[in-house]
Amino acid sequence: MLKSVVFTSLLLCSFALHGQNENVSLPLSPYSTFYAELISTLSKSFNAESPKEETHEPDAAWKNWLLVENYTFGKNRGDLPMIADLDALHPYFRDQVAMLIAVCKTKGIELAVVESYRTHSKQNEYKAMGKNYTRSVGGKSKHQYGLAVDVVPMINSVAQWENAKLWRKIGVIGEQLGFRWGGRWRSLYDPGHFEWTGGLSSYNLSLGQWPVIPKVPNYPCIEEDLSQLTKYWKALEIEQSSITRKEIASSKMN
Ligand SMILES: [Zn+2]
Numbered sequence: 001m002l003k004s005v006v007f008t009s010l011l012l013c014s015f016a017l018h019g020q021n022e023n024v025s026l027p028l029s030p031y032s033t034f035y036a037e038l039i040s041t042l043s044k045s046f047n048a049e050s051p052k053e054e055t056h057e058p059d060a061a062w063k064n065w066l067l068v069e070n071y072t073f074g075k076n077r078g079d080l081p082m083i084a085d086l087d088a089l090h091p092y093f094r095d096q097v098a099m100l101i102a103v104c105k106t107k108g109i110e111l112a113v114v115e116s117y118r119t120h121s122k123q124n125e126y127k128a129m130g131k132n133y134t135r136s137v138g139g140k141s142k143h144q145y146g147l148a149v150d151v152v153p154m155i156n157s158v159a160q161w162e163n164a165k166l167w168r169k170i171g172v173i174g175e176q177l178g179f180r181w182g183g184r185w186r187s188l189y190d191p192g193h194f195e196w197t198g199g200l201s202s203y204n205l206s207l208g209q210w211p212v213i214p215k216v217p218n219y220p221c222i223e224e225d226l227s228q229l230t231k232y233w234k235a236l237e238i239e240q241s242s243i244t245r246k247e248i249a250s251s252k253m254n
Contacts, residue, residue: 062232088117118143148195
């Protein structure tokens with residue numbers, strides 16, 4: 001539902017623009033249908049037990065985002081739920097990630113999205129869990145700008161964290177799409193992590209700069225999309241920080 005709402009609004013937005021300027025071509029992404037199908041399959045396979053009630057208010061669209069609970073992929077990822085929805089990402093990066101998933105699929109590799117956008121609260125939870133989880137405090141990870149994603153290959157619904165051969169294949173595909181791949185990192189080997197910043201540093205991002213996107217005509221409403229996305233991220237931050245506060249309060253009582 002959300003995908004169709006987002007997609008429809010993108011179309012409406014592009015038609016509006018088209019009316020003003022005949023030279024603007026329609027930003028139809030060649031893989032959007034595939035992307036929608038893929039995401040609905042992923043949602044079904046991993047969220048079968050907890051169907052969420054959907055909200056139809058545009059300002060609350062973030063409430064429909066796909067969440068992943070701890071241990072869903074066989075690993076301890078902390079108590080705060082992970083956001084695994086690609087719509088929580090920067091639109092250009094989101095489509096590149098959908099492309100990564102699609103290309104992997106053509107090569108027989110099923111990827112599951114473990115985490116997309118990450119709140120500061122979630123980042124700080126990882127930081128507190130130790131150096132095997134992250135080197136970055138809240139605000140320093142590309143996940144906090146919707147410009148990083150964590151994926152894992154699945155075989156028969158089992159996450160393949162230790163399959164180095166598979167990771168290499170996925171890593172190469174990701175790099176061909178222009179991503180930085182965490183599988184190249186020595187100090188914290190992180191093969192499921194892919195990011196793209198268009199050359200911006202964490203410092204640039206923290207100042208509120210957005211990367212310049214390569215396929216501008218495909219994103220006629222990028223400014224509006226990003227400002228809407230930022231509102232969703234803020235709403236999520238409030239929700240997750242309230243969970244964190246409740247946990248701290250209850251642990252103090254125990
Ligand atoms: Zn990551």
